[in-house]
Amino acid sequence: MTVALINASPKLSHSSSWALIKNTVGFFPNKTNVKMLDMHTNTVSENTVSELLAADAWVLFFPLYVDALPSHVLRCLMQLEERARGKTLKVYAVINCGFYEGEQTEVAFEIVENFCIRAGLEFCGGVGVGGGGMLSTTPVLEDMKHNKTAIIHELKRLAKSVVRGRNHGVKFKSVSIPRIMYKVGAEALWRINAVKYGNKLSDLGKRY
Amino acid sequence: MKLIVTDLENFNLPVSGEHKIIKPDSRLCRCVGCFNCWFKTPGKCVIADGFDDIGALWGKCDEVYYVCRCVYGSLSPFAKNIQDRGLAYVHPDFVIRGGEMHHRRRYDNVIKCSVLFYGETTEGERQTARKLMQAAMDNYDGTVERIEFFDSVEDMEGISL
Numbered sequence A: 001m002t003v004a005l006i007n008a009s010p011k012l013s014h015s016s017s018w019a020l021i022k023n024t025v026g027f028f029p030n031k032t033n034v035k036m037l038d039m040h041t042n043t044v045s046e047n048t049v050s051e052l053l054a055a056d057a058w059v060l061f062f063p064l065y066v067d068a069l070p071s072h073v074l075r076c077l078m079q080l081e082e083r084a085r086g087k088t089l090k091v092y093a094v095i096n097c098g099f100y101e102g103e104q105t106e107v108a109f110e111i112v113e114n115f116c117i118r119a120g121l122e123f124c125g126g127v128g129v130g131g132g133g134m135l136s137t138t139p140v141l142e143d144m145k146h147n148k149t150a151i152i153h154e155l156k157r158l159a160k161s162v163v164r165g166r167n168h169g170v171k172f173k174s175v176s177i178p179r180i181m182y183k184v185g186a187e188a189l190w191r192i193n194a195v196k197y198g199n200k201l202s203d204l205g206k207r208y
Numbered sequence B: 001m002k003l004i005v006t007d008l009e010n011f012n013l014p015v016s017g018e019h020k021i022i023k024p025d026s027r028l029c030r031c032v033g034c035f036n037c038w039f040k041t042p043g044k045c046v047i048a049d050g051f052d053d054i055g056a057l058w059g060k061c062d063e064v065y066y067v068c069r070c071v072y073g074s075l076s077p078f079a080k081n082i083q084d085r086g087l088a089y090v091h092p093d094f095v096i097r098g099g100e101m102h103h104r105r106r107y108d109n110v111i112k113c114s115v116l117f118y119g120e121t122t123e124g125e126r127q128t129a130r131k132l133m134q135a136a137m138d139n140y141d142g143t144v145e146r147i148e149f150f151d152s153v154e155d156m157e158g159i160s161l
């Protein structure tokens, strides 16, 4: 079978979506033809459309933007809606968000499901990942592999569901540190970044 | 002030009071998720396409209206694009509200948000859209004022904002 792992973060590199893809790809058996495709901009290239239409399953990886899909992902899905209609295709998603609770991606999964209904594709669930801010900025995912934490376990189960053509359901997971540590760590990082750009700490709250 | 974000080129609903209307514009770029609006130029987006001040604009509003197509239960891509580019409205720091993580306020104003969705929708999409706008306004510590669905743009005739 052919599985398309689609990186739909608008970031060209160093995205959490990419970190999640890197940690999922190894869970597919050798006989699965895994294609890594990009959806970083407002349109899907003709080459990518062809690859997508030739696949048996899509796994869309993207960040949560204001509780929903980033605008460019919406545009791309609209472009694909007509083209994919009538194909036997299963659609999974791995949606990561900056807040701690993976549950905050719930409505975005509904939007993906509504797309599937419109396009006549089969929505098969996926994983909503909280604490996304940590996934690309620290080597924590690599560590998590050894610690066998919740996200990695769920990605492994997801790959199994994809290979078996099963509905995975929508599962929510988060990074394996307490919420307060995530908050403190992130806010410290914000301050380091602000100072790096020559700002004062008080500038973080600047009003216009 | 009222902010109206619409994907209609020829938006013509009557609007009362001080307001600004944001309409489709080919210069508009997508948000690239760089967070420079939090760290490099706090409060403003760094993309110089004429839409770098959406966050600041929201800080001056008491009402925000979206008048747009409902796409899979979401705002349409144009309206969503504007919403995404307004991330600087919130402060990067986190607070816990209603048991969930959200962002701290940058501004004191509480936005009342309304959406007039047009286009044919399914019951599922309408439910998603209602949940989405509630979640988005919980996120920005504002309120949802009114959400309405119209089968077509013509059906919005008689509405004033």
Ligand SMILES: Cc1cc2nc3c(=O)[nH]c(=O)nc-3n(C[C@H](O)[C@H](O)[C@H](O)COP(=O)(O)O)c2cc1C
Pocket: A009, A010, A011, A014, A015, A016, A017, A018, A062, A063, A064, A065, A066, A067, A068, A096, A097, A098, A099, A100, A104, A131, A132, A133, A136, B031, B032, B033, B034, B035, B083, B084, B085, B087, B139
């Ligand atoms: C415009 C914008 C809106 C965002 N909205 C949310 C949100 O509503 N909830 C959330 O948890 N994270 C939100 N985030 C944070 C991203 O989901 C988070 O940084 C994610 O890890 C980015 O993933 P990526 O690196 O794969 O692009 C938002 C980020 C941006 C740039």
